[in-house]
Amino acid sequence: MKGSHEMKWEENVRKVVPYVPGEQPQKKNVIKLNTNECPYQPSPMVEKAMKEMDYRTLRLYPEFPEKTPLTKYLAEYHQTEEEQVFIGVGSDDVLSMAFLTFFNSDRPVFFPDITYSFYDVWADLYRIPYEVKPLDADFCIRKEDYIGKNCGGVIFPNPNAPTGVLMGVDEIEEIVKANPDVVVIIDEAYIDFGGTTCLPLIKRYDNLLVVRTFSKSRAMAGCRIGYALGGKKLIRYLNDAKYSVNSYTMNRPALRLGAESVKDEAYFREICGKIIATRQRSEKELAALGFTFPKSYGNFIFASHEKVGAKEIFEKLKEQDIYVRHWNRERIDRYLRITIGTDEQMDALFAALARI
Numbered sequence: 586m587k588g589s590h591e592m593k594w595e596e597n598v599r600k601v602v603p604y605v606p607g608e609q610p611q612k613k614n615v616i617k618l619n620t621n622e623c624p625y626q627p628s629p630m631v632e633k634a635m636k637e638m639d640y641r642t643l644r645l646y647p648e649f650p651e652k653t654p655l656t657k658y659l660a661e662y663h664q665t666e667e668e669q670v671f672i673g674v675g676s677d678d679v680l681s682m683a684f685l686t687f688f689n690s691d692r693p694v695f696f697p698d699i700t701y702s703f704y705d706v707w708a709d710l711y712r713i714p715y716e717v718k719p720l721d722a723d724f725c726i727r728k729e730d731y732i733g734k735n736c737g738g739v740i741f742p743n744p745n746a747p748t749g750v751l752m753g754v755d756e757i758e759e760i761v762k763a764n765p766d767v768v769v770i771i772d773e774a775y776i777d778f779g780g781t782t783c784l785p786l787i788k789r790y791d792n793l794l795v796v797r798t799f800s801k802s803r804a805m806a807g808c809r810i811g812y813a814l815g816g817k818k819l820i821r822y823l824n825d826a827k828y829s830v831n832s833y834t835m836n837r838p839a840l841r842l843g844a845e846s847v848k849d850e851a852y853f854r855e856i857c858g859k860i861i862a863t864r865q866r867s868e869k870e871l872a873a874l875g876f877t878f879p880k881s882y883g884n885f886i887f888a889s890h891e892k893v894g895a896k897e898i899f900e901k902l903k904e905q906d907i908y909v910r911h912w913n914r915e916r917i918d919r920y921l922r923i924t925i926g927t928d929e930q931m932d933a934l935f936a937a938l939a940r941i
Protein backbone atom coordinates (compact mmCIF):
# COMPACT_ATOMS: atom_id res chain seq x y z
CA MET A 586 0.00 0.00 0.00
CA LYS A 587 2.32 2.69 -1.20
CA GLY A 588 2.25 5.72 -3.42
CA SER A 589 -0.73 7.38 -5.06
CA HIS A 590 -3.50 5.39 -3.36
CA GLU A 591 -2.19 6.18 0.08
CA MET A 592 -1.85 9.86 -0.63
CA LYS A 593 -5.35 10.43 -1.95
CA TRP A 594 -7.07 11.43 1.28
CA GLU A 595 -4.65 14.33 1.58
CA GLU A 596 -6.22 15.98 -1.44
CA ASN A 597 -9.41 16.30 0.60
CA VAL A 598 -7.88 17.85 3.68
CA ARG A 599 -8.62 21.47 4.59
CA LYS A 600 -5.08 22.81 4.55
CA VAL A 601 -3.98 26.06 6.12
CA VAL A 602 -0.69 27.69 7.05
CA PRO A 603 -1.24 28.33 10.77
CA TYR A 604 -0.73 31.54 12.70
CA VAL A 605 2.56 31.61 14.62
CA PRO A 606 2.36 33.29 18.04
CA GLY A 607 5.40 34.81 19.75
CA GLU A 608 7.66 32.40 21.58
CA GLN A 609 6.78 31.27 25.13
CA PRO A 610 10.25 30.38 26.48
CA GLN A 611 10.30 27.69 29.19
CA LYS A 612 13.41 29.20 30.77
CA LYS A 613 12.91 31.16 33.98
CA ASN A 614 14.08 34.74 34.52
CA VAL A 615 13.78 35.83 30.93
CA ILE A 616 12.57 39.35 30.18
CA LYS A 617 9.56 38.66 28.05
CA LEU A 618 8.65 41.61 25.85
CA ASN A 619 7.46 39.64 22.82
CA THR A 620 3.74 38.89 23.13
CA ASN A 621 2.21 42.05 24.60
CA GLU A 622 1.25 40.41 27.85
CA CYS A 623 0.81 42.63 30.91
CA PRO A 624 3.83 42.69 33.26
CA TYR A 625 1.60 43.22 36.32
CA GLN A 626 -0.58 40.73 38.20
CA PRO A 627 -4.32 40.38 37.62
CA SER A 628 -6.56 42.23 40.11
CA PRO A 629 -6.37 41.11 43.77
CA MET A 630 -10.10 40.42 43.44
CA VAL A 631 -9.25 37.79 40.83
CA GLU A 632 -6.75 36.25 43.23
CA LYS A 633 -9.30 36.13 46.03
CA ALA A 634 -12.00 34.59 43.83
CA MET A 635 -9.58 31.99 42.53
CA LYS A 636 -8.68 30.91 46.06
CA GLU A 637 -12.34 30.71 47.06
CA MET A 638 -13.39 28.70 44.05
CA ASP A 639 -15.07 25.37 44.81
CA TYR A 640 -13.72 22.58 42.62
CA ARG A 641 -16.98 20.67 42.95
CA THR A 642 -18.76 23.15 40.69
CA LEU A 643 -16.67 21.77 37.81
CA ARG A 644 -19.05 18.81 37.76
CA LEU A 645 -21.65 21.03 36.11
CA TYR A 646 -21.63 22.66 32.70
CA PRO A 647 -20.96 26.39 32.90
CA GLU A 648 -23.69 29.02 32.76
CA PHE A 649 -25.41 29.53 29.44
CA PRO A 650 -22.86 31.74 27.61
CA GLU A 651 -25.34 34.52 26.78
CA LYS A 652 -26.20 35.11 30.40
CA THR A 653 -23.36 34.82 32.87
CA PRO A 654 -21.87 37.00 35.60
CA LEU A 655 -19.30 38.04 33.03
CA THR A 656 -21.81 39.23 30.42
CA LYS A 657 -23.73 41.00 33.19
CA TYR A 658 -20.73 42.96 34.47
CA LEU A 659 -19.46 43.71 30.98
CA ALA A 660 -22.88 45.09 30.00
CA GLU A 661 -22.94 47.27 33.13
CA TYR A 662 -19.38 48.43 32.59
CA HIS A 663 -20.03 49.43 28.98
CA GLN A 664 -23.58 50.63 29.60
CA THR A 665 -25.10 48.31 27.06
CA GLU A 666 -27.70 45.61 27.38
CA GLU A 667 -26.58 42.10 28.16
CA GLU A 668 -27.90 40.98 24.74
CA GLN A 669 -25.24 43.21 23.17
CA VAL A 670 -22.34 41.24 24.66
CA PHE A 671 -20.78 38.15 23.12
CA ILE A 672 -18.02 36.35 25.04
CA GLY A 673 -15.40 33.86 23.93
CA VAL A 674 -12.14 32.08 24.68
CA GLY A 675 -9.87 35.05 24.08
CA SER A 676 -10.62 37.55 21.37
CA ASP A 677 -9.09 35.10 18.90
CA ASP A 678 -12.12 32.86 19.47
CA VAL A 679 -14.46 35.85 19.17
CA LEU A 680 -12.76 37.09 15.98
CA SER A 681 -12.71 33.63 14.43
CA MET A 682 -16.45 33.27 15.12
CA ALA A 683 -17.05 36.75 13.68
CA PHE A 684 -15.17 35.86 10.47
CA LEU A 685 -17.25 32.69 10.14
CA THR A 686 -20.54 34.47 10.83
CA PHE A 687 -20.22 37.81 9.07
CA PHE A 688 -17.78 37.37 6.21
CA ASN A 689 -20.00 35.27 3.99
CA SER A 690 -19.92 37.22 0.72
CA ASP A 691 -18.33 36.56 -2.67
CA ARG A 692 -16.80 40.02 -2.46
CA PRO A 693 -13.41 40.33 -0.73
CA VAL A 694 -13.03 41.36 2.90
CA PHE A 695 -10.61 44.27 3.30
CA PHE A 696 -7.87 44.64 5.89
CA PRO A 697 -4.46 46.35 5.97
CA ASP A 698 -1.30 44.75 4.57
CA ILE A 699 0.45 45.27 7.89
CA THR A 700 -1.86 44.11 10.66
CA TYR A 701 -2.69 41.30 13.07
CA SER A 702 -1.40 38.28 11.19
CA PHE A 703 -4.28 36.04 12.24
CA TYR A 704 -6.77 37.73 9.86
CA ASP A 705 -5.46 36.16 6.65
CA VAL A 706 -5.22 32.78 8.41
CA TRP A 707 -8.92 32.78 9.32
CA ALA A 708 -9.81 34.02 5.85
CA ASP A 709 -7.85 31.14 4.31
CA LEU A 710 -9.28 28.59 6.76
CA TYR A 711 -12.89 29.63 6.10
CA ARG A 712 -12.30 30.24 2.36
CA ILE A 713 -13.22 33.90 2.62
CA PRO A 714 -11.92 36.03 -0.27
CA TYR A 715 -9.89 39.02 0.93
CA GLU A 716 -7.78 41.94 -0.28
CA VAL A 717 -5.09 43.68 1.70
CA LYS A 718 -4.89 47.48 1.57
CA PRO A 719 -1.38 48.93 2.00
CA LEU A 720 -0.77 51.29 4.91
CA ASP A 721 0.72 54.62 3.85
CA ALA A 722 4.42 55.42 4.38
CA ASP A 723 3.71 56.51 7.99
CA PHE A 724 1.93 53.21 8.71
CA CYS A 725 -1.49 54.90 8.74
CA ILE A 726 -4.60 53.13 7.45
CA ARG A 727 -5.93 55.08 4.45
CA LYS A 728 -9.64 55.37 5.02
CA GLU A 729 -10.30 55.98 1.29
CA ASP A 730 -9.28 52.37 0.62
CA TYR A 731 -12.32 51.21 2.59
CA ILE A 732 -14.92 53.58 1.18
CA GLY A 733 -17.00 53.08 -1.96
CA LYS A 734 -15.20 49.87 -2.90
CA ASN A 735 -17.99 47.29 -2.68
CA CYS A 736 -16.22 44.94 -0.28
CA GLY A 737 -17.45 41.89 1.63
CA GLY A 738 -16.55 43.30 5.04
CA VAL A 739 -13.85 45.27 6.82
CA ILE A 740 -11.63 44.42 9.77
CA PHE A 741 -8.68 46.13 11.41
CA PRO A 742 -7.33 46.69 14.90
CA ASN A 743 -7.49 50.16 16.39
CA PRO A 744 -4.82 50.98 17.43
CA ASN A 745 -3.33 48.83 14.68
CA ALA A 746 -0.97 45.96 15.49
CA PRO A 747 1.99 45.73 15.35
CA THR A 748 2.40 49.44 14.59
CA GLY A 749 0.44 51.00 17.49
CA VAL A 750 -0.96 53.65 15.16
CA LEU A 751 -4.40 54.94 16.14
CA MET A 752 -7.21 55.98 13.81
CA GLY A 753 -9.68 58.64 14.94
CA VAL A 754 -13.28 57.73 15.71
CA ASP A 755 -14.56 60.15 13.02
CA GLU A 756 -12.66 58.27 10.33
CA ILE A 757 -13.90 54.94 11.62
CA GLU A 758 -17.44 56.29 11.52
CA GLU A 759 -17.00 57.27 7.87
CA ILE A 760 -15.92 53.71 7.04
CA VAL A 761 -18.80 52.13 8.97
CA LYS A 762 -21.28 54.53 7.39
CA ALA A 763 -19.97 53.88 3.88
CA ASN A 764 -20.43 50.10 4.24
CA PRO A 765 -24.01 49.60 5.46
CA ASP A 766 -24.43 46.29 3.60
CA VAL A 767 -21.50 44.52 5.30
CA VAL A 768 -20.14 44.15 8.83
CA VAL A 769 -17.20 46.29 9.96
CA ILE A 770 -15.16 44.79 12.80
CA ILE A 771 -12.89 46.98 14.91
CA ASP A 772 -10.46 44.94 17.00
CA GLU A 773 -9.80 47.06 20.09
CA ALA A 774 -7.26 44.73 21.72
CA TYR A 775 -5.12 47.75 22.73
CA ILE A 776 -7.69 50.52 23.18
CA ASP A 777 -7.16 50.79 26.96
CA PHE A 778 -3.68 52.25 26.55
CA GLY A 779 -4.72 55.78 25.62
CA GLY A 780 -6.83 55.50 22.45
CA THR A 781 -10.43 56.63 22.05
CA THR A 782 -12.90 53.80 21.62
CA CYS A 783 -15.41 53.74 18.79
CA LEU A 784 -17.85 51.89 21.05
CA PRO A 785 -20.42 54.73 21.20
CA LEU A 786 -20.95 54.14 17.46
CA ILE A 787 -22.64 50.76 18.06
CA LYS A 788 -25.73 52.69 19.17
CA ARG A 789 -26.06 54.27 15.76
CA TYR A 790 -24.68 51.60 13.40
CA ASP A 791 -26.00 48.06 13.51
CA ASN A 792 -23.22 46.82 11.19
CA LEU A 793 -20.38 47.63 13.64
CA LEU A 794 -18.83 44.99 15.90
CA VAL A 795 -16.20 46.04 18.48
CA VAL A 796 -13.93 43.30 19.83
CA ARG A 797 -11.99 43.44 23.12
CA THR A 798 -9.67 41.16 25.09
CA PHE A 799 -8.66 40.53 28.72
CA SER A 800 -5.21 39.42 27.55
CA LYS A 801 -3.43 42.76 27.40
CA SER A 802 -4.89 45.49 29.63
CA ARG A 803 -6.48 43.11 32.16
CA ALA A 804 -3.38 40.94 32.65
CA MET A 805 -5.30 37.73 32.01
CA ALA A 806 -3.87 36.24 28.81
CA GLY A 807 -3.70 32.82 30.49
CA CYS A 808 -7.41 32.83 31.29
CA ARG A 809 -8.42 33.26 27.63
CA ILE A 810 -11.25 35.81 27.72
CA GLY A 811 -12.41 38.02 24.89
CA TYR A 812 -15.69 39.66 23.98
CA ALA A 813 -17.54 41.60 21.34
CA LEU A 814 -20.08 44.39 21.59
CA GLY A 815 -22.61 45.34 18.95
CA GLY A 816 -26.29 45.58 18.17
CA LYS A 817 -28.51 42.79 19.48
CA LYS A 818 -29.02 41.35 16.02
CA LEU A 819 -25.27 41.02 15.35
CA ILE A 820 -24.77 39.35 18.71
CA ARG A 821 -27.70 36.99 18.10
CA TYR A 822 -26.11 35.86 14.81
CA LEU A 823 -22.75 35.37 16.51
CA ASN A 824 -24.33 33.25 19.24
CA ASP A 825 -26.23 31.19 16.67
CA ALA A 826 -22.94 30.34 14.96
CA LYS A 827 -21.18 29.70 18.28
CA TYR A 828 -23.92 27.32 19.50
CA SER A 829 -23.54 25.48 16.20
CA VAL A 830 -19.86 24.81 16.87
CA ASN A 831 -19.56 24.48 20.66
CA SER A 832 -22.10 25.98 23.05
CA TYR A 833 -19.92 26.00 26.14
CA THR A 834 -16.59 27.37 25.08
CA MET A 835 -15.81 29.31 28.23
CA ASN A 836 -15.22 27.39 31.41
CA ARG A 837 -16.59 28.18 34.87
CA PRO A 838 -13.35 29.55 36.37
CA ALA A 839 -12.82 31.93 33.42
CA LEU A 840 -16.40 33.24 33.67
CA ARG A 841 -16.00 33.87 37.38
CA LEU A 842 -12.51 35.40 37.27
CA GLY A 843 -13.34 37.60 34.31
CA ALA A 844 -16.30 39.07 36.17
CA GLU A 845 -14.05 39.85 39.17
CA SER A 846 -11.61 41.69 36.93
CA VAL A 847 -14.37 43.87 35.45
CA LYS A 848 -15.60 44.76 38.96
CA ASP A 849 -12.19 46.12 39.95
CA GLU A 850 -12.02 49.20 37.79
CA ALA A 851 -9.62 51.08 40.08
CA TYR A 852 -6.94 48.43 39.73
CA PHE A 853 -7.48 48.20 35.99
CA ARG A 854 -6.99 51.99 35.60
CA GLU A 855 -3.90 51.82 37.78
CA ILE A 856 -2.06 49.19 35.73
CA CYS A 857 -3.02 50.78 32.39
CA GLY A 858 -1.76 54.12 33.72
CA LYS A 859 1.54 52.57 34.76
CA ILE A 860 2.03 51.04 31.32
CA ILE A 861 1.25 54.33 29.58
CA ALA A 862 3.76 56.15 31.82
CA THR A 863 6.44 53.52 31.12
CA ARG A 864 5.68 53.76 27.39
CA GLN A 865 6.23 57.53 27.47
CA ARG A 866 9.54 57.10 29.25
CA SER A 867 10.54 54.31 26.84
CA GLU A 868 9.89 56.58 23.84
CA LYS A 869 12.49 59.00 25.16
CA GLU A 870 15.03 56.30 25.96
CA LEU A 871 14.62 54.58 22.59
CA ALA A 872 14.87 57.88 20.70
CA ALA A 873 18.09 58.65 22.57
CA LEU A 874 19.45 55.25 21.49
CA GLY A 875 18.79 56.07 17.81
CA PHE A 876 15.45 54.36 17.28
CA THR A 877 12.54 55.79 15.34
CA PHE A 878 8.93 54.66 15.71
CA PRO A 879 5.40 55.77 15.00
CA LYS A 880 3.52 57.16 18.00
CA SER A 881 2.10 54.14 19.77
CA TYR A 882 -1.25 53.85 21.53
CA GLY A 883 -0.63 50.22 22.48
CA ASN A 884 1.36 48.47 25.21
CA PHE A 885 4.26 48.14 22.78
CA ILE A 886 6.52 50.24 20.56
CA PHE A 887 7.27 49.36 16.93
CA ALA A 888 10.82 50.58 16.57
CA SER A 889 13.52 50.63 13.92
CA HIS A 890 17.17 51.55 14.42
CA GLU A 891 18.83 53.96 12.03
CA LYS A 892 22.08 51.94 11.87
CA VAL A 893 21.72 48.43 13.30
CA GLY A 894 19.45 45.84 11.66
CA ALA A 895 16.40 44.61 13.55
CA LYS A 896 17.22 40.94 13.14
CA GLU A 897 20.69 41.47 14.59
CA ILE A 898 19.28 43.33 17.59
CA PHE A 899 16.59 40.68 18.05
CA GLU A 900 19.18 37.90 18.15
CA LYS A 901 21.60 39.72 20.42
CA LEU A 902 18.83 40.53 22.87
CA LYS A 903 17.75 36.91 22.88
CA GLU A 904 21.30 35.84 23.81
CA GLN A 905 20.84 38.02 26.88
CA ASP A 906 17.44 36.45 27.63
CA ILE A 907 15.48 39.47 26.49
CA TYR A 908 12.70 38.50 24.09
CA VAL A 909 11.14 40.99 21.67
CA ARG A 910 9.26 40.30 18.42
CA HIS A 911 10.64 40.50 14.89
CA TRP A 912 9.03 39.54 11.58
CA ASN A 913 11.01 38.55 8.50
CA ARG A 914 8.45 40.23 6.30
CA GLU A 915 8.61 42.82 3.60
CA ARG A 916 8.07 46.43 4.80
CA ILE A 917 8.47 45.57 8.48
CA ASP A 918 11.70 43.56 8.66
CA ARG A 919 13.60 46.63 9.86
CA TYR A 920 11.33 46.87 12.91
CA LEU A 921 11.12 45.30 16.34
CA ARG A 922 7.93 45.20 18.34
CA ILE A 923 8.84 45.78 21.95
CA THR A 924 6.19 45.12 24.60
CA ILE A 925 6.13 47.62 27.46
CA GLY A 926 7.21 45.77 30.60
CA THR A 927 7.83 47.06 34.12
CA ASP A 928 10.23 49.98 34.56
CA GLU A 929 12.93 47.58 35.76
CA GLN A 930 12.49 45.31 32.73
CA MET A 931 12.69 48.31 30.41
CA ASP A 932 15.85 49.55 32.13
CA ALA A 933 17.45 46.15 31.53
CA LEU A 934 16.40 46.39 27.88
CA PHE A 935 17.85 49.90 27.44
CA ALA A 936 21.13 48.79 29.05
CA ALA A 937 21.33 45.80 26.71
CA LEU A 938 20.50 47.96 23.68
CA ALA A 939 23.20 50.45 24.65
CA ARG A 940 25.74 47.59 24.67
CA ILE A 941 24.60 46.40 21.23
Ligand SMILES: *Cc1c(COP(=O)(O)O)cnc(C)c1O
Nearest residue numbers: 675676677701742746774798800
Ligand atom coordinates in the same frame (compact mmCIF):
# COMPACT_ATOMS: atom_id res chain seq x y z
C1 LIG B 1 -3.42 39.91 21.18
C2 LIG B 1 -4.38 40.24 20.09
C3 LIG B 1 -5.57 39.54 19.91
C4 LIG B 1 -5.88 38.24 20.60
O1 LIG B 1 -5.94 38.25 21.91
P1 LIG B 1 -6.54 37.05 22.74
O2 LIG B 1 -5.45 36.68 23.69
O3 LIG B 1 -6.96 35.93 21.86
O4 LIG B 1 -7.70 37.68 23.41
C5 LIG B 1 -6.46 39.97 18.95
N1 LIG B 1 -6.19 41.01 18.16
C6 LIG B 1 -5.05 41.69 18.28
C7 LIG B 1 -4.79 42.84 17.37
C8 LIG B 1 -4.10 41.32 19.23
O5 LIG B 1 -2.94 41.96 19.29
